[in-house]
Amino acid sequence: MQDPGTTAADRYLLVRSGEERLALPTAKVVRIVDGMEVHPLRGGAAVFVGLARFSGEPLGVVEASGRPVRPGPAVRRTVVVVRHRDRLLGITVDAVERLAASGEDLDGWPIPDMDRLAKAGGGDDGA
């Protein structure tokens, strides 16, 4: 599940969401926002958490672990804002660990399918 827009020499941001551990390419990371208020929105994909405000613009937020999201009240989460195919996408994580250096072994830290996440977050599928 390698993002075609990245290479092995890229650096990655290691995050955790529940039991899931992920490596997000730093080239796609725009900002890490702690305590971002996410407003739930019904009718979206299963991993779609809701909408948030980033730089004055609405931002679709998805669950990084891929787990189905239960509807509920607005919550404050740590959100990693990424840019994928020129669109911003919020990915909720439980903790941001560190930046992985180039050439570091990322065994156990898979790179998520950004297209699928982007599609769930309401963005273009990039096709």
Next chain:
Amino acid sequence: MEHEGGNGGRPVGDRRMEPCHLGVWLWAAAALVGGALMAVGFDARTPLWVIMGVPVLALGGLALYVVSVYIPERRLVRRLREKVEAYESSCTDLQEALDALRRGDLVAARECEERLGQPFRQAMALAIRSLEGMVREIQKDSVEVAAVASNVHGTVSALASGSSQEAAAVIEITATMEELARSAAQIASGASGQAERAVRAQEAGEEGARAVEEAVEGVESVRERMDGIASRTEALDRRSREIFGVLGLINDIARETHILGLNAAIEASTAGEHGQRFNVVAQEVQRLADRSRESVEAIRTLLGDFASSLQETVQAAEEGRVAAGRVLDKARAAAASIAELRTALEHTATAAREISFSTQEQRTASDQAVATLREIREVAQRTAASLQEFTGAADRLDRLGLSIQLATQSFRIESDRSLKHLLMGWSEQLTGFSGHGEVVEGILRDLVEGNTFIEFAYLVDPGGSMVASVGNGTVEGGEAPVASVGSGRVFADRPWFQAVMREGGSVVTPPYRSLATGQECFTVAVPVRGEGGRLEGVLGVDVNVAGWTGI
């Protein structure tokens, strides 16, 4: 005792008659001789009437003599002879009567008395009646004496036994009282010691009470301090919670700083060559954030440990406070108990002193009682000894009553209480049957069965051989008479047999111990006479004294 007039009556009469007859004959001879001499001596001148007158006078005188002297004298002599014969008969009867009296056979004496002439008959009758009355009286009195003596003997024996038991009981009581006195002394000593121990315990109780009061004060102080520790610990807990809050804030700051550092590093990485130095700063910031988070975690861990310890301290302080409260309650209860104990010990000491005093008084009283009991014991022992002597006297009195009774039995009177009289009557039933042992045995069996006081009844022939005997099984402890016919036993050497054979009358032996029953008895024996007073045998009866006197 030979009667002097037995055969001497007739010679006396003859001696008194011979001069009379001689005088008559001398007078007749003198008349005839005188007449003859006068016939020879007178001559013719002598008148015939003279010659004849002499014999005539002689004959006349003789006739006068015969008529006036001889015939009356002969009448007198005949009457005198009759008198003498009557006198001799009376003497014989008197002798027999006196002999019967000598044997004590008043019945035979009365038979002889009936043949006596006056005044012997009246005198003898009076004598026999008087003697018989006296014997009856003595017999009756002897029975009463025997009964009284028996009662006295029994009473005195009972008294002696009771007195001995009383003395033994007094000895036991004395020993018990002595033991009681010793026990009282021990109790007094023990009570005195108890009083001293109670006093010491009371003093120890006072010291204990003071110690408990100090302990109560100390425990109260501990509880107050525990309260202070608890309050201060709670304050510390509150402060630690505040520190936790601050740590949370620092942690948030560190996290934000961490994220800031990451964002800076991301920005630096996107800045290319220009972002290299910024990236270094971002990494430093990130490292600081990490160190801050690690420090916060370390502080949080330490503070958690501190909070746990503090919580344990709070809990321990609470438990200590509760325990101190319980100890305080118990100490107060112990103080109350010690106060009660002191009161009880005070009462105990007082009671022990009173017990000691009372037991000392009891000991004194016991000593006095022991002394009195010793005197009573001596009196009882003396009484028992006196009663023992009195028992001997009563025994002698009993023997004396029996002797008197046996003495009265030596007389035969017409009474059912006269054994000799009874045996004489029974002997008459045996007359003519001495040669028929079975018949004699039957008669003796009837006698034994009809008279429970008889131990043995037997008939012995004149040669001393047993004809038949019957024993009273009831007296011997059996149920039926035990008979024996012709056993061949010889009783010729027995005193009663020899006495009957010698005296010809009845005898009563002194009392002796019966070989059959082991009880006291005596033997009564009477002759059995047949036709013409011929001796056919001797009837003997062994009389049980207790059975006889009990009738």
